[in-house]
Amino acid sequence: xxxxxxxxxxxxxxxxxxASLSLVANNRDKEAFARLFDHYAPLIRAYSLAREPGxxxxxxxLVQEVMTRVWLKADKYNDRLANLNTWIFTLARNCRIDxxxxxxxxLTEIDxxxxxxxxxxxxxxxxxxxxxxxxxxxxxxxxxxxxxEQAEILxxxxxxxxxxxxxxxxxxxxxxxxxxxVRLALKKLEVLVVR
Amino acid sequence: MNNxxxxxxxxxxxxxxxxxxxxxxxxxxxIHLERCPDCGRKLQRLNRVGSELMQQLKxxxxxxxxxxxxxxxxxxxSEENSEQAHPLPDSTVPRCLQQFVHGNYDDLxxxxxxxxxxxxxxxxxxxxxxxxxLKIKPGGSAITxxxxxxxxxxxxxxxxxxxxxxxxxxxxxxxxxxxxxTPVASLHRECLCLAVTEGPIQFTGFFSRxxxxxxxxxxA
Numbered sequence: 322x323x324x325x326x327x328x329x330x331x332x333x334x335x336x337x338x339x340a341s342l343s344l345v346a347n348n349r350d351k352e353a354f355a356r357l358f359d360h361y362a363p364l365i366r367a368y369s370l371a372r373e374p375g376x377x378x379x380x381x382x383l384v385q386e387v388m389t390r391v392w393l394k395a396d397k398y399n400d401r402l403a404n405l406n407t408w409i410f411t412l413a414r415n416c417r418i419d420x421x422x423x424x425x426x427x428l429t430e431i432d433x434x435x436x437x438x439x440x441x442x443x444x445x446x447x448x449x450x451x452x453x454x455x456x457x458x459x460x461x462x463x464x465x466x467x468x469x470e471q472a473e474i475l476x477x478x479x480x481x482x483x484x485x486x487x488x489x490x491x492x493x494x495x496x497x498x499x500x501x502x503v504r505l506a507l508k509k510l511e512v513l514v515v516r
Numbered sequence: 517m518n519n520x521x522x523x524x525x526x527x528x529x530x531x532x533x534x535x536x537x538x539x540x541x542x543x544x545x546x547i548h549l550e551r552c553p554d555c556g557r558k559l560q561r562l563n564r565v566g567s568e569l570m571q572q573l574k575x576x577x578x579x580x581x582x583x584x585x586x587x588x589x590x591x592x593x594s595e596e597n598s599e600q601a602h603p604l605p606d607s608t609v610p611r612c613l614q615q616f617v618h619g620n621y622d623d624l625x626x627x628x629x630x631x632x633x634x635x636x637x638x639x640x641x642x643x644x645x646x647x648x649x650l651k652i653k654p655g656g657s658a659i660t661x662x663x664x665x666x667x668x669x670x671x672x673x674x675x676x677x678x679x680x681x682x683x684x685x686x687x688x689x690x691x692x693x694x695x696x697x698t699p700v701a702s703l704h705r706e707c708l709c710l711a712v713t714e715g716p717i718q719f720t721g722f723f724s725r726x727x728x729x730x731x732x733x734x735x736a
Binding site for chain 1: 525526527530531532533534535536537538539540542543546558560561562563564565566567568569570571572573574575576577578579582583586587590593611612614615639640641642647
């Protein structure tokens with residue numbers, strides 16, 4: 322763990338939450354689970370509402386799904402593969418896709434379950450951890466400095482769940498512009514440099 | 517280790533990380549990811565972008581009732597919930613394809629497309645894209661074609677080359693609307709790939725052009 326000099330940095334909060342998750346995994350500690358709920362449920366609801374504004378019941382259902390998985394899969398979580406925020410994000414993402422499909426928002430027979438994998442500890446896999454904390458800091462700082470139109474496109478893609486084509490229709494921009502804005506944003510965030 | 521050397525573009529990988537792309541495209545990328553550690557590492561970082569964006573959302577508080585209801589249920593949860601299908605242990609079929617290919621590729625209802633090509637349609641996506649497996653005979657060639665939409669291909673077994681280069685197992689290709697290409701399988705073995713086609717393809721040879729009206733009709 323990288324030590325953070327500042328008091329109450331996002332890193333401290335994350336360390337606390339990770340400790341709660343260990344308690345859930347090892348001791349089936351419900352109070353620790355409640356602390357995780359208090360922190361993540363509002364974010365999961367916000368994530369759901371970003372895609373379907375006003376759909377409070379859907380948002381509640383997503384919270385239930387995701388937090389249920391947190392309870393059941395806490396022992397599969399490995400902090401060397403992803404930090405807790407990222408693990409929760411992938412759970413929320415997968416549950417949201419699953420929910421949309423079950424409620425036939427997609428008219429397709431393709432089951433997303435095995436397509437969007439969960440970050441689980443299956444022993445030493447091919448995707449080993451990279452220097453995490455540094456990369457997180459730089460992503461966090463980078464997001465704040467993105468030009469508005471690039472931040473907007475990332476929000477559409479990641480939070481509202483819009484495909485490039487949908488984003489292009491909504492923003493009345495050519496598809497190529499949408500793609501290049503995503504690419505520029507990622508470049509600024511330095512996510513693509515393989516270290 | 518055979519690492520793929522043709523990769524999806526970064527913005528496509530980001531759309532995968534966000535789960536905001538058509539599932540048929542996600543399927544191709546998922547297959548590529550099973551065989552490409554480099555893209556796997558990129559994906560980890562892209563997931564972090566999603567995670568940071570989520571942290572920056574304005575929290576939408578949950579009702580206490582929701583928490584209490586869930587806390588009450590925790591003890592009864594433990595067993596019931598193991599819905600994720602277990603991958604077939606010895607299968608060479610990528611995990612995400614096992615929903616369509618239950619045993620062996622050979623057991624699928626292959627259909628003859630030309631002297632060199634067999635195909636089997638696995639499903640359609642909600643955007644109308646056709647998801648199919650293609651098998652090209654050793655040294656066999658696909659008819660030169662262009663596309664009315666994008667075509668995503670990922671190679672499962674064997675290799676092929678086209679005007680732009682040579683592709684091997686796990687490689688990912690995206691051919692756009694106006695790209696014209698003639699894939700040719702390598703001589704020593706047949707080539708098996710998954711292809712997602714977002715609109716009818718157009719054959720460009722003189723005789724094969726005559727086929728276009730029929731092909732297009734089958735897309736209705």
